[in-house]
Amino acid sequence: xxxxxxxxxxxxxxxxxxxxxxxxxxxxxxxxxxxxxxxxxxxxxxxxxxxxxxxxxxxxxxxxxxxxxxxxxxxxxxxxxxxxxxxxxxxxxxxxxxxxxxxxxxxxxxxxxxxxxxxxxxxxxxxxxxxxxxxxxxxxxxxxxxxxxxxxxxxxxxxxxxxxxxxxxxxxxxxxxxxxxxxxxxxxxxxxxxxxxxxxxxxxxxxxxxxxxxxxxxxxxxxxxxxxxxxxxxxxxxxxxxxxxxxxxxxxxxxxxxxxxxxxxxxxxxxxxxxxxxxxxxxxxxxxxxxxxxxxxxxxxxxxxxxxxxxxxxxxxxxxxxxxxxxxxxxxxxxxx
Amino acid sequence: xxxxxxxxxxxxxxxxxxxxxxxxxxxxxxxxxxxxxxxxxxxxxxxxxxxxxxxxxxxxxxxxxxxxxxxxxxxxxxxxxxxxxxxxxxxxxxxxxxxxxxxxxxxxxxxxxxxxxxxxxxxxxxxxxxxxxxxxxxxxxxxxxxxxxxxxxxxxxxxxxxxxxxxxxxxxxxxxxxxxxxxxxxxxxxxxxxxxxxxxxxxxxxxxxxxxxxxxxxxxxxxxxxxxxxxxxxxxxxxxxxxxxxxxxxxxxxxxxxxxxxxxxxxxxxxxxxxxxxxxxxxxxxxxxxxxxxxxxxxxxxxxxxxxxxxxxxxxxxxxxxxxxxxxxxxxxxxxxxxxxxxxxxxxxxxxxxxxxxxxxxxxxxxxxxxxxxxxxxxxxxxxxxxxxxxxxxxxxxxxxxxxxxxxxxxxxxxxxxxxxxxxxxxxxxxxxxxxxxxxxxxxxxxxxxxxxxxxxxxxxxxxxxxxxxxxxxxxxxxxxxxxxxxxxxxxxxxxxxxxxxxxxxxxxxxxxxxxxxxxxxxxxxxxxxxxxxxxxxxxxxxxxxxxxxxxxxxxxxxxxxxxxxxxxxxxxxxxxxxxxxxxxxxxxxxxxxxxxxxxxxxxxxxxxxxxxxxxxxxxxxxxxxxxxxxxxxxxxxxxxxxxxxxxxxxxxxxxxxxxx
Numbered sequence: 001x002x003x004x005x006x007x008x009x010x011x012x013x014x015x016x017x018x019x020x021x022x023x024x025x026x027x028x029x030x031x032x033x034x035x036x037x038x039x040x041x042x043x044x045x046x047x048x049x050x051x052x053x054x055x056x057x058x059x060x061x062x063x064x065x066x067x068x069x070x071x072x073x074x075x076x077x078x079x080x081x082x083x084x085x086x087x088x089x090x091x092x093x094x095x096x097x098x099x100x101x102x103x104x105x106x107x108x109x110x111x112x113x114x115x116x117x118x119x120x121x122x123x124x125x126x127x128x129x130x131x132x133x134x135x136x137x138x139x140x141x142x143x144x145x146x147x148x149x150x151x152x153x154x155x156x157x158x159x160x161x162x163x164x165x166x167x168x169x170x171x172x173x174x175x176x177x178x179x180x181x182x183x184x185x186x187x188x189x190x191x192x193x194x195x196x197x198x199x200x201x202x203x204x205x206x207x208x209x210x211x212x213x214x215x216x217x218x219x220x221x222x223x224x225x226x227x228x229x230x231x232x233x234x235x236x237x238x239x240x241x242x243x244x245x246x247x248x249x250x251x252x253x254x255x256x257x258x259x260x261x262x263x264x265x266x267x268x269x270x271x272x273x274x275x276x277x278x279x280x281x282x283x284x285x286x287x288x289x290x291x292x293x294x295x296x297x298x299x300x301x302x303x304x305x306x307x308x309x310x311x312x313x314x315x316x317x318x319x320x321x322x323x324x325x326x327x328x329x330x331x332x333x334x335x336x337x
Numbered sequence: 338x339x340x341x342x343x344x345x346x347x348x349x350x351x352x353x354x355x356x357x358x359x360x361x362x363x364x365x366x367x368x369x370x371x372x373x374x375x376x377x378x379x380x381x382x383x384x385x386x387x388x389x390x391x392x393x394x395x396x397x398x399x400x401x402x403x404x405x406x407x408x409x410x411x412x413x414x415x416x417x418x419x420x421x422x423x424x425x426x427x428x429x430x431x432x433x434x435x436x437x438x439x440x441x442x443x444x445x446x447x448x449x450x451x452x453x454x455x456x457x458x459x460x461x462x463x464x465x466x467x468x469x470x471x472x473x474x475x476x477x478x479x480x481x482x483x484x485x486x487x488x489x490x491x492x493x494x495x496x497x498x499x500x501x502x503x504x505x506x507x508x509x510x511x512x513x514x515x516x517x518x519x520x521x522x523x524x525x526x527x528x529x530x531x532x533x534x535x536x537x538x539x540x541x542x543x544x545x546x547x548x549x550x551x552x553x554x555x556x557x558x559x560x561x562x563x564x565x566x567x568x569x570x571x572x573x574x575x576x577x578x579x580x581x582x583x584x585x586x587x588x589x590x591x592x593x594x595x596x597x598x599x600x601x602x603x604x605x606x607x608x609x610x611x612x613x614x615x616x617x618x619x620x621x622x623x624x625x626x627x628x629x630x631x632x633x634x635x636x637x638x639x640x641x642x643x644x645x646x647x648x649x650x651x652x653x654x655x656x657x658x659x660x661x662x663x664x665x666x667x668x669x670x671x672x673x674x675x676x677x678x679x680x681x682x683x684x685x686x687x688x689x690x691x692x693x694x695x696x697x698x699x700x701x702x703x704x705x706x707x708x709x710x711x712x713x714x715x716x717x718x719x720x721x722x723x724x725x726x727x728x729x730x731x732x733x734x735x736x737x738x739x740x741x742x743x744x745x746x747x748x749x750x751x752x753x754x755x756x757x758x759x760x761x762x763x764x765x766x767x768x769x770x771x772x773x774x775x776x777x778x779x780x781x782x783x784x785x786x787x788x789x790x791x792x793x794x795x796x797x798x799x800x801x802x803x804x805x806x807x808x809x810x811x812x813x814x815x816x817x818x819x820x821x822x823x824x825x826x827x828x829x830x831x832x833x834x835x836x837x838x839x840x841x842x843x844x845x846x847x848x849x850x851x852x853x854x855x856x857x858x859x860x861x862x863x864x865x866x867x868x869x870x871x872x873x874x875x876x877x878x879x880x881x882x883x884x885x886x887x888x889x890x891x892x893x894x895x896x897x898x899x900x901x902x903x904x905x906x907x908x909x910x911x912x913x914x915x916x917x918x919x920x921x922x923x924x925x926x927x928x929x930x931x932x933x934x935x936x937x938x939x940x941x942x943x944x945x946x947x948x949x950x951x952x953x954x955x956x957x958x959x960x961x962x963x964x965x966x967x968x969x970x971x972x973x974x975x976x977x978x979x980x981x982x983x984x985x986x987x988x989x990x991x992x993x994x995x996x997x998x
Contacts, residue, residue, distance in 0.1 A: 077585050104589055113582065
């Protein structure tokens with residue numbers, strides 16, 4: 001965990017209401033009751049998160065939990081009421097309008113829930129839009145747009161208008177557009193929520209495929225806990241503007257910090273989350289049926305481990321760090337732990 | 338006591354009406370008994386001299402107002418020149434042809450566009466906007482103008498439209514953008530727009546005449562002022578309804594303010610903006626016709642002069658010309674509003690631009706051919722068909738054979754409806770009129786609207802226009818009543834039977850595109866001048882919204898409720914009366930509101946056929962070029978409109994709240 005922090009939010013607040021701007025000056029850390037008494041809505045409250053380079057950071061919460069507001073504070077689409085946000089070490093909140101435009105042009109990309117494509121532009125022109133705004137000449141920007149359109153699998157549809165595409169295809173255009181300027185950090189605001197379940201699944205796979213190629217730093221918003229678990233390196237669970245817990249999917253399932261988080265994790269299929277290293281036993285020097293990786297999820301290794309009488313060796317960096325037996329796998333599969 | 342009476346609705350309305358009726362019937366006796374003449378007539382000594390102030394202000398503006406380097410008159414002259422120049426070019430292009438030199442020394446350089454070239458151009462536009470069907474329709478409309486000898490007037494009208502529409506659209510767009518960006522500007526603009534849409538057009542014709550002089554420029558200025566407000570409104574609405582996410586996408590792409598406006602907001606709003614353009618075109622056409630009175634010329638002038646000559650055939654012919662042109666312009670601009678971006682064509686220059694190419698070729702070839710074959714340049718007079726005599730004969734035949742019938746209908750309605758109502762309204766003492774209006778407004782919409790109503794009605798009384806205002810209210814009231822009685826059943830029919838609906842709503846669409854002026858023509862021919870003719874014209878003009886909103890309201894009733902009704906065993910009639918109509922009442926109120934607004938705007942125009950209401954006051958002001966008189970009377974009409982608008986909107990809002998929709 002030595003990768004550098006790229007986006008650092010410290011004690012970020014966003015209040016809505018009549019005296020939203022002055023309220024925190026007199027009352028540094030108001031409770032839910034305080035806010036209610038002052039007729040304020042706390043969309044984001046005392047949020048501390050550090051987004052590390054190259055990770056997929058998922059913010060999960062139900063509607064009204066403030067997750068969309070938080071991601072808009074991070075991109076300064078919404079001005080925070082209080083707190084500090086540092087992007088690549090520089091204070092984002094004190095950046096001038098001009099600096100902000102430059103940051104957004106070069107370093108940030110964003111994908112929206114309702115796609116937010118421009119209806120009068122073709123697929124290619126939509127993808128080239130951020131470059132057009134930067135004043136990149138037509139040949140260069142169209143060449144780059146062709147690359148990203150091909151990357152998201154829409155080659156051959158460059159000349160289509162958004163209304164001629166399905167929802168999934170439209171979101172591919174949204175993804176292509178957000179990648180055109182090669183951003184450092186990639187915000188995705190519920191990108192797949194407006195899609196049918198089957199398409200959603202396909203788009204999640206597509207997203208993981210892209211990330212394997214691109215290795216972006218990603219902030220991904222969702223209200224779907226399964227989606228969060230599928231995609232995330234780390235998850236922040238949000239409720240009423242407060243972050244309840246930030247952890248890897250596995251930690252979240254094994255050690256939920258609050259009842260609220262536990263409520264979500266209760267029905268999660270644990271074999272998809274728990275990794276071999278979490279359920280392994282110390283090596284006892286006996287013989288083994290085979291080897292498994294320490295970070296493999298149980299679901300992936302269940303078949304061979306369960307089929308053999310002998311335990312499997314758990315390997316990390318070429319070294320055996322423990323062993324895993326049939327019983328441990330079955331325990332996870334039937335939910336005993 | 339009052340509070341309790343106010344609570345029970347029945348008692349309130351009953352006693353209000355009874356009091357009004359008593360005071361109206363016995364006001365004269367009351368005045369005699371108390372020897373208080375102020376009861377029936379607003380005292381002259383209390384009148385505000387607002388008229389004179391406005392006139393004096395305008396005189397000062399024209400005569401001596403100045404900025405540091407130039408006088409106000411220089412400013413209006415500069416604006417005139419700015420409008421005149423492109424207008425003259427368009428007239429040359431469409432009507433007169435280009436020439437150098439003046440008077441006898443004039444040498445023609447190039448003729449105007451030939452009739453063939455104009456028709457091909459408009460067909461190209463039609464095809465570009467939608468398809469061959471539209472192309473043929475608009476082509477046929479313009480061919481009609483050529484064949485029936487309306488070409489030259491129509492082209493003058495078209496030139497006025499072509500110059501006013503871009504000014505109106507661009508001006509409206511920029512004002513709308515400014516209002517979108519700057520919130521205090523929007524707050525300031527809103528009441529001005531309200532007022533501009535309700536003040537009758539004649540009212541601002543007068544100051545414009547004084548500032549710009551009689552002639553086409555004054556007409557164009559008036560047209561632009563009249564046609565711009567809807568564009569401003571639609572621009573504000575269109576920009577505000579661009580989805581937040583699209584705006585955020587623009588910001589995340591790093592748009593600057595200007596890029597945001599021109600690359601994101603305006604292009605996204607284009608479909609809605611095109612609806613505004615359609616409105617500007619139709620209002621412009623409407624106004625260009627009316628503005629022929631102050632020197633715009635064209636089709637409107639033909640109608641007006643034939644009416645003055647009592648040339649029935651000529652009037653109908655020119656009127657039909659206006660109708661045809663309105664249909665062509667409306668359909669074409671509507672098609673543009675519905676048109677979405679298309680894929681560019683491949684191939685060489687001509688293949689990529691088939692229509693521009695064709696149009697260019699036709700213009701060039703008719704230009705050359707026209708030198709040798711005059712029929713190519715100008716539609717030959719010998720081939721024009723005139724329907725004038727036919728219409729004259731038809732009208733004569735109708736008048737000879739049905740004169741008694743029409744006269745009987747007219748007399749009955751006058752005797753039993755118009756006169757009693759007129760007497761009722763004319764009898765109401767002004768002071769009670771103000772109080773009653775305020776009470777109604779207070780009861781329906783709360784004390785703020787009540788106060789507003791009292792103030793506005795007092796303004797009318799204090800301007801010495803009370804009697805004429807009452808005539809306006811009576812004529813408007815009767816017309817609206819009849820329009821509603823005819824319109825709502827038609828609307829119900831249209832909603833219940835899809836086939837009838839297509840015909841009825843299609844007819845209403847067409848009725849609404851016709852310039853208001855056109856309605857006067859047949860009415861005057863059949864019934865001559867007077868209140869009755871005015872009423873018929875107003876009903877025809879104001880019918881459309883009553884029908885449309887009724888049909889729309891019935892169609893909007895949620896299907897589950899209808900299913901619930903059916904499953905409870907409602908008959909068709911019960912379904913209509915117990916479920917659909919009650920739920921449609923908010924829409925019916927909105928339709929009523931629109932009907933009243935249209936009726937008021939039409940009433941002013943019916944002053945041309947001799948009513949004695951506020952419209953006449955405005956019209957007199959126009960003929961005397963008395964700006965103060967015109968504006969005060971115009972404001973009075975606007976105030977009546979504003980009061981009814983607020984009251985009915987409050988009614989509709991209350992109804993919506995009760996229904997929880």
